Amino acid sequence: MAENMSVPLNDGRDMPRIGFGVWRIEDHDAERLVGAALDSGYRSIDTATVYGNEAGVGAGIRSWGGSREDVFVTTKVWSSDHGADSATRACEQSLERLGLDYVDLYLIHWPVARQQAFVETWRALISLREKGLVRSIGVSNFQPDHLQSVISATGVVPAVNQIELHPWLQQAPLRSFHRDLGVVTESWSPLGQGGDLLADPVVVMIAHEIERSPAQVVLRWHLQNNCVVIPKSATPSRIQENIDLWSFSLSERHMHLIAQLEQGMRLGPDPDIF
Ligand code: NAD
Numbered sequence: 001m002a003e004n005m006s007v008p009l010n011d012g013r014d015m016p017r018i019g020f021g022v023w024r025i026e027d028h029d030a031e032r033l034v035g036a037a038l039d040s041g042y043r044s045i046d047t048a049t050v051y052g053n054e055a056g057v058g059a060g061i062r063s064w065g066g067s068r069e070d071v072f073v074t075t076k077v078w079s080s081d082h083g084a085d086s087a088t089r090a091c092e093q094s095l096e097r098l099g100l101d102y103v104d105l106y107l108i109h110w111p112v113a114r115q116q117a118f119v120e121t122w123r124a125l126i127s128l129r130e131k132g133l134v135r136s137i138g139v140s141n142f143q144p145d146h147l148q149s150v151i152s153a154t155g156v157v158p159a160v161n162q163i164e165l166h167p168w169l170q171q172a173p174l175r176s177f178h179r180d181l182g183v184v185t186e187s188w189s190p191l192g193q194g195g196d197l198l199a200d201p202v203v204v205m206i207a208h209e210i211e212r213s214p215a216q217v218v219l220r221w222h223l224q225n226n227c228v229v230i231p232k233s234a235t236p237s238r239i240q241e242n243i244d245l246w247s248f249s250l251s252e253r254h255m256h257l258i259a260q261l262e263q264g265m266r267l268g269p270d271p272d273i274f
Pocket of ligand 1: 162
């Protein structure tokens, strides 16, 4: 049976299981690289206000030959814009920079619990969805207590939690918490930011066995764990390679071998203190 390339969200919408991440892509390169990703078959783009490239991303989507409705666009409200009015304004400004009428998914980028404003920010996202400026709403870098706070205050369960996740930080407890709540897990830095993870002997051995690249092995591992992936690359051949994930699969033994690579190793900040 053909695999589903989208995952259902808890609000009735769908989201592509593979997206193109654009962190550390300069605004002036974003139009070209987003165009390359769309030409390669990506239908989901993950940006954020703080990446400083929403204008280039929007230009890439608008200048692409296809229809806006066919692209799933995610952006995120930055930590300095928490609070009802600020978050609402931040979203409107993102839409202006993107040159779009709506985004498909709007996320709270970090909980920043010490500001004590993420619940109010979540309420703002609920209103933005009601107004139609955003289609789905979710969070990023939320721990279980942060998720519980927004759910108990509003009754609205985030559609997605985008978290750091790769074979060195597999997040099994948080994934199972998401499963119980009906929250989709989206993996950021799915390739462990390239480099050492892709040279790991286990990953390289599996890649040889199945005649795929180490990056494809790691991305396929995410998909088989029901995670959405958003790999980033600025190299057209790798952009292409990173979406070519539907014509092969990892065996149970491969999945088990990669499970052994867990090290509890964060590449980014700890959400409990950031
Ligand atoms: P990633 O894990 O996607 O790794 C990207 C790097 O891996 C590239 O720069 C390149 O060096 C290498 N690479 C990519 N494809 C390769 C291939 N086929 N072969 C060999 N090397 C390859 O890292 P990322 O950019 O940190 O994460 C992906 C996306 O996640 C970001 O672009 C961003 O959209 C999102 N993100 C979100 C947060 C958050 O707080 N929500 C934080 C970080 C990243």
